[in-house]
Amino acid sequence: xxxxxxxxxxxxxxxxxxxxxxxxxxxxxxxxxxxxxxxxxxxxxxxxxxxxxxxxxxxxxxxxxxxxxxxxxxxxxxxxxxxxxxxxxxxxxxxxxxxxxxxxxxxxxxxxxxxxxxxxxxxxxxxxxxxxxxxxxxxxxxxxxxxxxxxxxxxxxxxxxxxxxxxxxxxxxxxxxxxxxxxxxxxxxxxxxxxxxxxxxxxxxxxxxxxxxxxxxxxxxxxxxxxxxxxxxxxxxxxxxxxxxxxxxxxxxxxxxxxxxxxxxxxxxxxxxxxxxxxxxxxxxxxxxxxxxxxxxxxxxxxxxxxxxxxxxxxxxxxxxxxxxxxxxxxxxxxxxxxxxxxxxxxxxxxxxxxxxxxxxxxxxxxxxxxxxxxxxxxxxxxxxxxxxxxxxxxxxxxxxxxxxxxxxxxxxxxxxxxxx
Numbered sequence: 001x002x003x004x005x006x007x008x009x010x011x012x013x014x015x016x017x018x019x020x021x022x023x024x025x026x027x028x029x030x031x032x033x034x035x036x037x038x039x040x041x042x043x044x045x046x047x048x049x050x051x052x053x054x055x056x057x058x059x060x061x062x063x064x065x066x067x068x069x070x071x072x073x074x075x076x077x078x079x080x081x082x083x084x085x086x087x088x089x090x091x092x093x094x095x096x097x098x099x100x101x102x103x104x105x106x107x108x109x110x111x112x113x114x115x116x117x118x119x120x121x122x123x124x125x126x127x128x129x130x131x132x133x134x135x136x137x138x139x140x141x142x143x144x145x146x147x148x149x150x151x152x153x154x155x156x157x158x159x160x161x162x163x164x165x166x167x168x169x170x171x172x173x174x175x176x177x178x179x180x181x182x183x184x185x186x187x188x189x190x191x192x193x194x195x196x197x198x199x200x201x202x203x204x205x206x207x208x209x210x211x212x213x214x215x216x217x218x219x220x221x222x223x224x225x226x227x228x229x230x231x232x233x234x235x236x237x238x239x240x241x242x243x244x245x246x247x248x249x250x251x252x253x254x255x256x257x258x259x260x261x262x263x264x265x266x267x268x269x270x271x272x273x274x275x276x277x278x279x280x281x282x283x284x285x286x287x288x289x290x291x292x293x294x295x296x297x298x299x300x301x302x303x304x305x306x307x308x309x310x311x312x313x314x315x316x317x318x319x320x321x322x323x324x325x326x327x328x329x330x331x332x333x334x335x336x337x338x339x340x341x342x343x344x345x346x347x348x349x350x351x352x353x354x355x356x357x358x359x360x361x362x363x364x365x366x367x368x369x370x371x372x373x374x375x376x377x378x379x380x381x382x383x384x385x386x387x388x389x390x391x392x393x394x395x396x397x398x399x400x401x402x403x404x405x406x407x408x409x410x411x412x413x414x415x416x417x418x419x420x421x
Contacts, residue, residue, distance in 0.1 A: 026149030072343030088114020140272015263320030292325025
């Protein structure tokens with residue numbers, strides 16, 4: 001930890017403000033899963049419109065990543081995130097007051113744009129204030145706050161609907177985003193480190209160097225596909241599977257998703273702590289992450305085969321826990337590249353992850369839809385096996401690619417072999 005920071009400053013000035021921002025980001029990301037029936041009923045939305053409405057968040061979120069990386073490396077992450085959260089608040093307000101599908105699509109797109117910096121600004125700030133070996137643990141804490149947001153978007157939001165409607169939920173979300181913006185702007189300190197005064201051309205060259213670097217592409221496919229599979233299934237397809245294949249009623253399905261989200265929080269915290277502890281004895285975080293992703297693939301195989309009723313909950317809890325292991329690779333990238341590239345390299349990875357989520361979530365649905373419904377809205381087991389198996393095959397190919405590249409080792413002329421501070 002930077003000697004200028006006390007432990008109290010650590011929590012109040014850095015961890016708490018960014019944790020609150022990412023909590024709201026994740027809550028906004030998944031809250032439509034609970035509110036969808038109300039949106040459909042009040043605005044007469046078709047399935048295609050509802051899908052476009054939900055996907056608009058991911059589209060603007062992904063589109064913002066590359067310019068965001070340049071901004072984070074050039075300007076204060078505190079100022080950038082606090083400003084963008086006001087954009088998110090405006091989007092939530094438009095969503096709450098909208099009376100047409102177009103209003104909601106624009107509002108949700110603004111939310112995605114506005115929260116696009118919540119995680120990346122935190123990662124960038126951590127690279128400025130903390131030693132590299134602390135990054136996995138700190139990243140895990142922030143990610144766990146997002147998991148709490150995912151939990152809040154389930155039973156608590158459902159309970160809130162007994163005293164308000166979906167519009168009231170988004171009005172509250174807008175108010176909280178404004179509050180978060182103020183907290184980050186006022187509390188987060190700007191680092192006194194002299195920044196490299198790069199021209200825009202030099203910054204773009206840095207981005208090009210990242211995308212042409214073999215180390216980045218050793219990590220990117222596996223991380224991208226593992227995270228895309230986890231988020232695609234957890235945020236959408238886990239529920240239908242639990243009902244169609246697991247045979248659960250809606251209440252039991254919701255309870256299962258609550259457990260998956262809770263396991264996700266535990267996974268972020270445990271993996272971050274474990275990565276930091278193992279690095280002390282010479283075990284690199286990259287190996288912990290890859291082993292975790294291998295276990296995650298094994299759990300997916302169990303889901304494809306079909307666990308027995310006694311193993312249904314443990315398998316899905318394992319899915320939530322080990323689905324988080326790919327995120328450790330963000331800390332690996334921050335440790336590997338020079339500090340002035342931290343914003344760009346993390347947003348470059350985030351771009352790939354969210355584009356993959358957008359594509360894979362749709363593709364899984366398209367594959368499932370190839371089979372006739374067993375009853376309205378329900379599909380046979382073979383449909384899920386084919387769709388989930390496709391995602392698993394992609395990840396298995398990526399793990400082979402990683403193993404091949406890792407065994408080759410770094411090139412002697414690789415300019416990023418030694419991390420610059």
